[in-house]
Amino acid sequence: MLTLSNKISLSRICCIPPLVFCITQVQHSNHYRYICLFIMLIIGLSDVLDGYVARKRNEMTKLGKYLDPFADKLVLVISCIILSSDRIWPEPRFPDWIPTVIVSRDLILIFGTIALLLITGRVNCQPTMLGKAATCLQIIAVISVLIGNHVPIPALAAIWWVTVAVTFASGLFYIYSGVKQL
Numbered sequence: 482m483l484t485l486s487n488k489i490s491l492s493r494i495c496c497i498p499p500l501v502f503c504i505t506q507v508q509h510s511n512h513y514r515y516i517c518l519f520i521m522l523i524i525g526l527s528d529v530l531d532g533y534v535a536r537k538r539n540e541m542t543k544l545g546k547y548l549d550p551f552a553d554k555l556v557l558v559i560s561c562i563i564l565s566s567d568r569i570w571p572e573p574r575f576p577d578w579i580p581t582v583i584v585s586r587d588l589i590l591i592f593g594t595i596a597l598l599l600i601t602g603r604v605n606c607q608p609t610m611l612g613k614a615a616t617c618l619q620i621i622a623v624i625s626v627l628i629g630n631h632v633p634i635p636a637l638a639a640i641w642w643v644t645v646a647v648t649f650a651s652g653l654f655y656i657y658s659g660v661k662q663l
Contacts, residue, residue, distance in 0.1 A: 486535035487545045489527050493552040496524050497559060504563050508571055518627045524556055525620045550608065553616050554587045560623045573626060573637055582645050583619060586652035593659045605662060615651040618644040 483491075500520045506513040531549055535541050561583050565575035597604045622644040625632050632640075 482542070482544075484535070484540035484542055484545065485538065486531040486540050487542060487548055489531035489534060490545065490548045490552045493524050493527050493531075493556055496520055496527075497556060500524070500556075501559065501563060504560075505569055508569070514627060514629055518624065521560070521620070521624050521627055525624070528553060528616070528620070546606075554591075557616070557619045557623065558584050558587055561619070564623065564626045570626075571629075573629060573632075573634065575622075575626060575641070579622070579641055579645060582648055586615075586648055589652060590655055593656065597659055597662055601662060609651065609654060609658075611647065611651040611654050615644070615648040618647050 500517060503513045503517045503520065507517065528549075531545075535545055558580070561575055561580035564570050565577055565580050567574065594604050594606055618640075622640050625637055625640050
């Protein structure tokens with residue numbers, strides 16, 4: 482059953498094609514940068530909104546438990562990879578090591594979840610404050626790249642380092658939690 486919060490999560494996934502299209506057009510016209518920014522802000526706000534709606538309306542579902550983080554990961558992984566490409570995105574762009582950390586963490590979480598499910602028959606994957614902080618910082622990092630040259634390079638570098646540190650720490654914590662479940 483698709484609850485309102487699940488529909489909001491699905492809407493985030495539906496925002497990916499227009500976001501990718503606009504990102505690929507920025508080199509041709511800078512006004513696409515602001516459309517990308519607007520789409521990413523909508524994605525970020527919908528991430529907060531779907532959790533609020535699920536709790537407020539008591540619509541916590543098994544589908545939503547997986548759909549919400551899947552939507553987040555899909556949006557952020559695709560955004561980070563594309564925004565690190567010198568063929569697609571103008572300066573500033575993510576250095577290659579940032580999408581590497583984010584994608585690696587998410588792949589480890591996905592395969593770890595599947596492994597736990599296959600081994601134990603169940604998965605207790607509750608989001609943590611550290612994981613939520615990592616997602617929030619990743620959204621902020623993407624938005625800071627989309628804003629472009631309006632963010633000073635030292636501030637951009639600080640955002641990137643903090644994002645990677647929290648992403649890495651949350652990945653370690655999720656691995657620890659998964660090992661404990663075994």
